[in-house]
Amino acid sequence: MRPFTLQKPTTIGQAVSGKKESAQFLAGGTNLLDLMKKHISQPDRLLDINSVLSEKIESTAGGIRIGANVRNSAAAANELILSKFPLVSHAILKGASPQIRNMASMAGNLLQRTRCPYFYDTSLPCNKRKAGSGCGALKGETRMAAIVGHNPQCVAVHPSDLCIALSALDARVIINGKDNKETSIPFKDFHKLPGTNPEKDNNLPANAIITAIEIPSNPFNKNCSYLKLRDRESYAFALVSVAAALQLNGNRIVEARLASGGVAHKPWRWYEAEKFLKGKTADLSNFKQAAEIIARETHPLNGNEFKVPMLKGAIEVALQNCLTA
């Protein structure tokens, strides 16, 4: 990797002021170090923020606050999360491997880069890695690519499982900006679509640091499920994944949440299908119709058309699993 200097800020203020163009934050390093070894990310300086950020999970008036530096495995095993927001735990446990989850931070999980093979191979075109070089996947291998929200600039998908659950649960990303004041970004606005600048994955301001993730209290802890379909049973990224959550009154759906991974440049919410399910009976026939609505929103690429029927199946199964969860 390119030589770099390592700095250890001791306060959030120091971390934020040290974050210049050529510097990057280092928390768990499970993605960044790989990218550095492959010369995809070449920072001059690394700011080790491990002693700066919170490792606490706290109950708040409105829900829960998860410190940025909580490790993925700690969050997955946390009693509060398991009882109030089990969907988060289910999703985390479908991601990566135990070793990686032990290292990876919660905030870092939000910032992981795509696993598109063209992004990872520096000798192939990729607009996300090198603006203006073209999209290698578009006319190449699209198995892992998007079916919604993509454009010819970039067909890569967001790789996280955790984020799909956070998206479904309307989490908020808490950040400290240049002025070191705490603000927040709604989860749906945190990650972005490729647009004309696919090299940017999200709307985190340049100098800002994520300090926490907040999830508002919700009634989805009883009937929720996370289904991940992939090419092997563990340690593989999603072909498609579904975070599903239902608030039920008897057999009637009061509120539904549906989000997917492996389909878009950002965690993707299926708002139309959620709207359809609201007030309906929780049964297979309605789940099938929701899946149909979702299928109509998709625009698969040449070579990944299979994701549409697979997604439909996954939506149905994930919703059914909500009833037996």
Next chain:
Amino acid sequence: MGFFKRKHEPKKVPEGRVEGFYKVTGSGKYAAEYKLENVCYAVLVGSTIAAGEIVDINTDNAKDIEGVLDVLTHRNRPQIPAFADEAKAKRAGFSLPVLHTNKIFFRGQPVALVIAETLEDANYAASLVTVSYKTDQAKVDFDKEHATVPIAATGKERGSMDAWSNAPHIREQAYTIRNQVHNPMEMHATIAVWDGDKKLKLYDKNQGVNNVQQTISRLFDIPPANIEVFSEYVGGGFGSGLKVWSNVPLAIMAAKQVNRPVKLMLTRPQMFTLVGYRPQSWQNVRIGADANGKFLGILHQAKHGTSVFDNYGEGITRISRLVYNFGNLKTESATVPLNLGAPTWMRGPGDCTGAFALESAIDELSYDIKKDPLQLRLDNLAVINDPDTGKPWSTNFLNECMTKGAEMINWKSRNPLPAQTKEGEWMIGYGVANGMWFAGRSKASASIIMQKDGSITVQTAMTDIGTGTGTGMQNIAHLELGISHDKIRIKLGNSNLPAAPSQGGSTGLSTISGAVAAVCDALKMKLAGYASLQDAIYKDAKPESIVLSDSGIAYQQAGNHLISFDKIFSKENLQTIEVEASSGPGEERQKYAFCSGASHFCKVRVHTKTGKVKIDRHVCVVDAGYVVNKLAAANQVSGAAVGGIGMTLSEEQVVDSTHGCFIGGDLAGYHFAVNADAPIIEVDFINKIDPNINPSGAKGVGEVGIIGAAAAIANAIFHATGKRLRDLPITPDKVLLAKS
């Protein structure tokens, strides 16, 4: 970390794997782990185009990096003598003229080698080498190219194709498999150390130190005796270590250039392009049977990819000539040159590909005939004679494998009709398939060094790539000599030890067991010779009537009166007793045909909405002669079967024909099976001795655990769903989209 810095020696040889202690404590060294004084590090730069020529290479920026010692390219590297002319290179058996040409044959081909004081310096500097190319049209699309390559007869035709053209049942289908890579845990690595101009030491990851020694001898024009190769611990191979790859001559050239020891370890991405793979294949099988299911004939055609610079043939159709009686048989094959790295033997090479087509086609035929696929196979097995040579099988208990496996998985409980058994949204199915591998044996040597305390070290140049060869050798020595396990040490993987062939093709144990038995006899006779100086009756002793123990030698004719080792050593004033012996195949190879066989049974569940395939049970019953060490043998079969699960359901090294290359180069994107994909593999053995093959009666088990596994799984998927999947890997999308 102090633990890893201390030197660890067990108080006594532990039970289980002889190498286990050393691997677990880290004291056993893999190739890249040897610490050598003054060593420097090399990182190679691969071509970014698949076909064409290097026009220019700029190494200035790389050389400017502090710590960089030199950058080798085709312009400034030391000459490898054999690359001076093509005939010599061909004789050397090394087809890629690495850094000796400006031609590019595949993407990833080494075009420069950066040598630096540290790995980090070398790695960073390697990213700064820039190359400009003249690009030619690359051929990487196997599906497109294979249609243009004519097919030719391979092996002798039996009977005629006309004889069964009106057979009551004929099935003809094409089967395809994508590229798969070995990627053993330990990356290929070489540390090269020159001693003057003509002596060389290599610490290298491979499956045969003598093969490396011979190849490098021919390439560099140095006598083999001047080349020492150390591969004492090998972290897996699956066949990728059977060839000498570019990392070896590159490290040697670099060490020459900077006149220092040089370490070159491939990166994981480079493991995907530089050390072989199982090539993509197309097969067509036409199979015919009479109304009762007696096989009448087969046509088996196969094509597979190879590289443009190195023609490699898999022998895919061989399996169809061995397992069943086909009175009429024709096998044809072709290789398809592509601008990809060179493919090579990968676990169960050829046969594992061929068995997928053969055993799928038989399965399809069984449903046409409405005959139990198990019975159809049993009725047509060739367990008496090898149908190809007509020679009697020395032993072949494949029928017993089938019967035993069927009991284990409770085959008779299965509904004979496909797509009938459901559990919620899961469809349940059973499949069966057979595998076979020729049981080879080569010549090898071994030696024993005995110490005064009666402990011995058995040693040979052969490597143990994780198969348990060393442990098997210990068992054989114990059985032959009577000396207890904890007094038998094993030394392997060093070219200074008695010569042995590479460990591959399931021949390792079969080969070395003869040498171990022979050297055990030699030790007995040597000891009897010394004993006869004290008791003349030992003069007539034969190895079979001599028994050793931990304390001494005994002989039946001498009333089993024991003469202690201590007495022999002190009387003759000996420090050690050393013997060496060789053993190899003989005329039994003229009389008999030899094989290992396996029957695979699989129970799967397939999700109707997501296409997900889950393997509930996988049974593998193996006939491989006498089982020298059941734990190690079962471990081999189990690992091979898990490899078979990956091959069937998920493994694919994707080729991008637009960019002319393999796509993806990491283990997150290449989906070999993980524990969660496999049930506990249920392994059993027939365990009947093959009296002719070698002194131990044991045959190799490394390959048969994967040969047939894919078809058993695919057949089970058909039985579950009524969907016939003929293109591996059978990923969930294919299951979902297939028509029943």
